[in-house]
């Protein structure tokens with residue numbers, strides 16, 4: 001999978017050189033390209049923002065630098081014919097976006113090319129979303145009902161959630177199945193050695209070697225934890 005990121009803070013994405021994401025890049029499973037939006041701003045001061053038309057607090061990101069950056073990426077995308085299924089999907093993190101879920105991560109993991117447009121300030125001029133929404137595929141996505149300062153942290157979260165689902169990225173693909181949200185439930189509690197620690201014993205069933213009983217206990221634990229912490233996940 002090719003992933004392009006456009007941001008005024010490229011340094012945020014150094015985090016994706018670490019751990020599993022870094023190994024996936026080294027092995028060619030993920031081709032991550034980070035673009036500094038300011039390099040697409042042609043004035044002397046590399047201006048990417050301006051005051052909001054109609055008034056209001058803060059600044060809004062200008063459309064021209066975004067168009068130059070996105071046009072460059074789309075032109076460079078293999079087989080990027082507008083509307084074709086392999087045309088890149090452009091994701092703009094946004095407080096006003098559809099909420100990112102594990103189901104969306106699975107859906108996006110099948111894409112050949114994703115582009116993340118990281119806004120800052122009060123956001124990006126609406127005409128960027130309109131322009132690229134008419135020319136191709138655009139989704140505004142939020143990682144949750146809280147306010148961040150920009151799209152970088154959200155993009156890193158989504159890239160990790162999507163990247164770890166790609167074949168070969170996670171060592172044991174079985175571990176992807178028994179995770180929270182993968183089957184609609186929260187994951188069961190996990191234990192390791194020692195069998196007793198500060199007087200706290202691992203549940204006896206986990207030491208029994210009876211795998212049917214262990215699986216049943218784990219499923220019941222998932223249900224109980226989901227009922228207690230996230231009853232909304234059990235709504236039909």
Ligand SMILES: N#Cc1c(-c2ccc3ccn(Cc4ccc(CN5CCOCC5)cc4)c3c2)n[nH]c1N
Nearest residue numbers: 093094119120142143144146147148149150151154
């Ligand atoms: N994904 C995700 C996000 C983001 C996110 C994503 C992208 C950008 C780009 C700029 N920002 C800052 C910003 C914050 C708040 C607002 C709303 N305004 C409404 C009018 O009153 C002022 C405030 C706008 C822009 C971003 C935040 N926040 N939370 C998520 N889950």
